[in-house]
Amino acid sequence: MRIAAGVDVGSTQTKAVVMSDNGGVEIVARALVDTGANVQRAAERAFDTCCREAGIHTGNVGFVVGTGYGRYKIAFGNTQMTEITCHAKGASFLCPGTRTVIDMGGQDSKAISVGANGEVLDFVMNDKCAAGTGRFLANSAEVMGISLEEVGPLSLQAKHPVKIATVCTVFVESDILSYLAQGKTAEDILGGVHIAIAKRTLSLVRRLNLEPEITMTGGVARNIGMVQALEQLIGRKMQVSPDAQFIGAVGAALFALEKLDQSFESGIWRSDHAVSGGH
Amino acid sequence: MTEKKEYRGSIHQQQKDLMLAWYEQLDHAAITGDPPTVSMMISGNCVELLEGFGAVPIYPEVNALQLAIRHQSLDPILAAEDLGYAADNCAYVKADIGCILKGITPTGGRLPTPTLILCNFVGCNTYLKWFEHLAKLQQAPLYVIDVPFMRADEPSRSDVDYVVKQLQETVKTLEQLTGRKFDHDRFRQAVECSSRSEELWSQIKHLARRSPSPFDAYFDAITLMGPLYVYRGKPEGVEFFEVALAELQAKVDAGQGVYEKEHFRVVMEGPPPYPYFRTFRDMFAKWQACAVASTYSTVGGLWEFGFRHDPENPFESVAMHMIAQNVTNRNYLQRYEQIRRYVEEWNADGVIIHFVKSCRLFSAGQGDMRDYFAKQLGVPTLYIESDLEDPRYFAEAQTRNRIDAFFESLEHAKATLSTRV
Numbered sequence: 001m002r003i004a005a006g007v008d009v010g011s012t013q014t015k016a017v018v019m020s021d022n023g024g025v026e027i028v029a030r031a032l033v034d035t036g037a038n039v040q041r042a043a044e045r046a047f048d049t050c051c052r053e054a055g056i057h058t059g060n061v062g063f064v065v066g067t068g069y070g071r072y073k074i075a076f077g078n079t080q081m082t083e084i085t086c087h088a089k090g091a092s093f094l095c096p097g098t099r100t101v102i103d104m105g106g107q108d109s110k111a112i113s114v115g116a117n118g119e120v121l122d123f124v125m126n127d128k129c130a131a132g133t134g135r136f137l138a139n140s141a142e143v144m145g146i147s148l149e150e151v152g153p154l155s156l157q158a159k160h161p162v163k164i165a166t167v168c169t170v171f172v173e174s175d176i177l178s179y180l181a182q183g184k185t186a187e188d189i190l191g192g193v194h195i196a197i198a199k200r201t202l203s204l205v206r207r208l209n210l211e212p213e214i215t216m217t218g219g220v221a222r223n224i225g226m227v228q229a230l231e232q233l234i235g236r237k238m239q240v241s242p243d244a245q246f247i248g249a250v251g252a253a254l255f256a257l258e259k260l261d262q263s264f265e266s267g268i269w270r271s272d273h274a275v276s277g278g279h
Numbered sequence: 280m281t282e283k284k285e286y287r288g289s290i291h292q293q294q295k296d297l298m299l300a301w302y303e304q305l306d307h308a309a310i311t312g313d314p315p316t317v318s319m320m321i322s323g324n325c326v327e328l329l330e331g332f333g334a335v336p337i338y339p340e341v342n343a344l345q346l347a348i349r350h351q352s353l354d355p356i357l358a359a360e361d362l363g364y365a366a367d368n369c370a371y372v373k374a375d376i377g378c379i380l381k382g383i384t385p386t387g388g389r390l391p392t393p394t395l396i397l398c399n400f401v402g403c404n405t406y407l408k409w410f411e412h413l414a415k416l417q418q419a420p421l422y423v424i425d426v427p428f429m430r431a432d433e434p435s436r437s438d439v440d441y442v443v444k445q446l447q448e449t450v451k452t453l454e455q456l457t458g459r460k461f462d463h464d465r466f467r468q469a470v471e472c473s474s475r476s477e478e479l480w481s482q483i484k485h486l487a488r489r490s491p492s493p494f495d496a497y498f499d500a501i502t503l504m505g506p507l508y509v510y511r512g513k514p515e516g517v518e519f520f521e522v523a524l525a526e527l528q529a530k531v532d533a534g535q536g537v538y539e540k541e542h543f544r545v546v547m548e549g550p551p552p553y554p555y556f557r558t559f560r561d562m563f564a565k566w567q568a569c570a571v572a573s574t575y576s577t578v579g580g581l582w583e584f585g586f587r588h589d590p591e592n593p594f595e596s597v598a599m600h601m602i603a604q605n606v607t608n609r610n611y612l613q614r615y616e617q618i619r620r621y622v623e624e625w626n627a628d629g630v631i632i633h634f635v636k637s638c639r640l641f642s643a644g645q646g647d648m649r650d651y652f653a654k655q656l657g658v659p660t661l662y663i664e665s666d667l668e669d670p671r672y673f674a675e676a677q678t679r680n681r682i683d684a685f686f687e688s689l690e691h692a693k694a695t696l697s698t699r700v
Contacts, residue, residue: 069676069680081683081687082680082683082684082687083680084680084684084687084688085684085687085688085691115695117695119688119691119692119695120684120687120688120691121688122653122659122660122688123684123688124662125677125681127663127664127677207646207649207650209654
């Protein structure tokens, strides 16, 4: 049985997944920790916790692929790949038929066109601005004193969603305060916030051909309000895996399993250059 | 895998020597007033005309980028912002204005007050204001050459006549300012030299069609661009490009590329982030990705498709160069076509578009350009953003992430293709 792992060090949270291949590929365990200031330590904690959950010794993991912004800080990792490549791979595995990935993370939102083999065909990302990312949502929740878990369901109860004029993650706070002062309900304000982020994300996503199946990944995919706001604007249902937050790590672990499979003939490992082990 | 092996030939040293000699001339002019000097814009520059007066060009852009590449651009930028220049203003302008305010030069030498500030504002309206401000700050005379933008495939006869008339007025202005008579023969000789330099430069550019390419037509081309803009109308320029061509041809003959193994061939659009030039280059070196063509190396002139200055029609050919044969003054469809030809004829794997915040004129429309290449032509295209001069707009992790992801996807596509074959 081959055992491999993927560790996705994101700006907010670090995710680790251990996967096995024993005739069939499956997820053995998952772990999630806050990234915090010490990126290397976060990666170690996530990986150790995940191995413990899986009931295996870290030394028995045959290959580890690191991904996410902190990937180069993963001292125990065998190699690194970008989360763009890993999200495409992970989404194709968890949601077969995926052709477009919409990933909303802590600081990044991105759209990826995916090929039949889970390969990246094209991608676009937000640049120099956190509008349309989890941070926008987190700031809005914080200014209203509502937990991040609650904002999605609350937004669905909006009767008259307010118009959030700004797309700026910082200035949205003053917009919200002004609506609170006007006596608007938390539900209507959150409804407006979700629509604003969805519109912002969609303008990015539309730069690609939005081919179905569309799969939403990243931490924000856990937010039912955000998923529905996006679905309404796109005009179709998206696939959302219960492991949406782990998809980058799953993709990394799948690449790691391929690496362990010496008979594996196609894909990114075939080339002598392949992905690089440092920078 | 980190791959930093790069081509360092004698031309790199010669380039350095030539550029230092240029700055020494400017330093001499600052003390003695001789030779006369003319501030100009790189794009569509008419350096040949200056030869008719034995005058030397000053390029504010070159001063600005030299500071940026030496990690010294932020101080002058902040000095200009203190004076009231907005965050959105072109950082080349702010760095240059800040240098004058603070008395900074890239080499530490002096820069003269120009005999004439010649605003040849090709494709860039910002220049008009930039050079007006320079004229005020430096108390130097200003002459503006209004170069019509390329509205069709070719300039009209009246466009060319209009620019020729202004060039002749420039000659009269310079005669008055320098007290020197315009030397027509020297001007014609300069145009002749330019045509020879351009032919050599064009041949060099075409060497990059070979696989592996003997040089990087973005990063290394920038090294060669200095002599191209300052010396192309002089025998030293011709000599420099003869040596460069011979050196690079020898590399081709020996089958040597920029990297041990050329893994990817890309076309680059847009200027580089000069404050992070080395870091940026390493992001491509890591993937053994060689630029085989770039639009930025045609800012000062587009010669690889056949245009040459013509000693038989010196004024007209200088005008043609200013109007039609530099990427900045050409329209967007022409730029699309230029890049498309690079991809096809230089056999590139993809296109990298680097949007620079400073230059809206150059960068506007690059989102559509990405769509055109990626969606309509099916060419893998990466779009990244930063700035050419202001270090505050370069996000290293984000940029690295996009570049890595782009090459990972190209790698995947290549591997899949080779499996099918």
